[in-house]
Amino acid sequence: MRDAELIVNEETDNGSGPMIIAQNLVKIYKTRDIEVLALQGLDLTVERGELMAIIGNSGSGKSTFLNMLGGLDTPSAGKLFVDGSNLFDMTGRQKELYKKKTVGFVWQNNARNLFPYLSAIENVMTPMLLTKEKNRRERAEQLLDIVGMSHRKTSRLGELSGGEQQRVAIAIALANNPKLLLADEPTGSVDKDTADKIFDIFRKLSTEMGVTVVIVTHDVRLSKKVNRVVAIRDGRISSERILREQYKDVFTADNISWGNEETQDEYVILDRAGRLQIPEKLLKKLELKDNKVTVGYEDGTLTIRNPNAAAEEKEPDITE
Ligand SMILES: Nc1ncnc2c1ncn2[C@@H]1O[C@H](COP(=O)(O)OP(=O)(O)O)[C@@H](O)[C@H]1O
Ligand SMILES: [Mg+2]
16 A cells, blocks of 8 residues: 555645545544543545545444544544645644635534524525635525525524524535535434435535535445445444445436445455454354464465364264
8 A cells, every 4th residue: 555645745736636545543532541542543545526424333433533534633643634735734724724624514413513593694604704705695695505495594593403404504514615525424313304315415515516525424325325435443444335336327316225225345444454354244154262263365265264163174073
């Protein structure tokens, strides 16, 4: 695997390199009596304009990673480049600019970036006060149109449903025209129809406007509709599913029951040291008694065996 700095130096100067390159990211949270390893050497590259999802059990490090991408947290070790810039090499001023201009953030609980006593359009205009956006009202109206909320632009936020507020929150995240949109469980507290609407907005942003979209989600149904889903296990990418070629152009097709179709191919990810995380359902089949396996190579295939099972097979049966 090539070094992140090399890739960035060679490719990103002209804006063509990957949007995100994370290499060997480590995060240790130290509290008074314990240390938590939230990220344990996470590697991930995300291309420009990609629409991708991150899944994983609670506590696997998804939010830690997203917060780092958003410039809200720093790692204990590792490298992180976004849009060609080293996130951990920025001055305070550069970091502030990055948070204002390059990246937009949507949370499950959007109370953090909304003002309930202001109208929808005033909420969308607020972040533009921080930049020199000239046509604030016009731009806010366009954004509310993109998220399908024009008809409620003068309603106070407090008067809107959870799903409607979430759509306004997406418009706010887009106010400063970010290249990268991060969403941490954005459909976690809305119903299925609203989740679909929100997802459609993300899809349009990626396909029609070239925004790179990274969504952390528990929603298996939605995760089947993205180009790529990476699974995080114990602070590291364990597997990846990639949308099959025949589904690439059918995002909008109505005749696909996204719930049942196998839309993606699944891969297990090898890290830089050659380690991989074997899917639990496969590991169970080996019925291991301890943590040792034998690894072999036969006919172009690597094999992983339970050493005890192999020994039993080889032993001559003396009763015969
Ligand atoms: N500020 C913090 N202080 C201490 N531990 C934390 C902090 N934030 C997260 N953690 C721990 O780091 C691990 C990963 O958390 P998180 O990234 O929130 O996981 P996820 O979003 O996948 O549920 C968890 O064990 C969590 O308890
Ligand atoms: Mg989380």
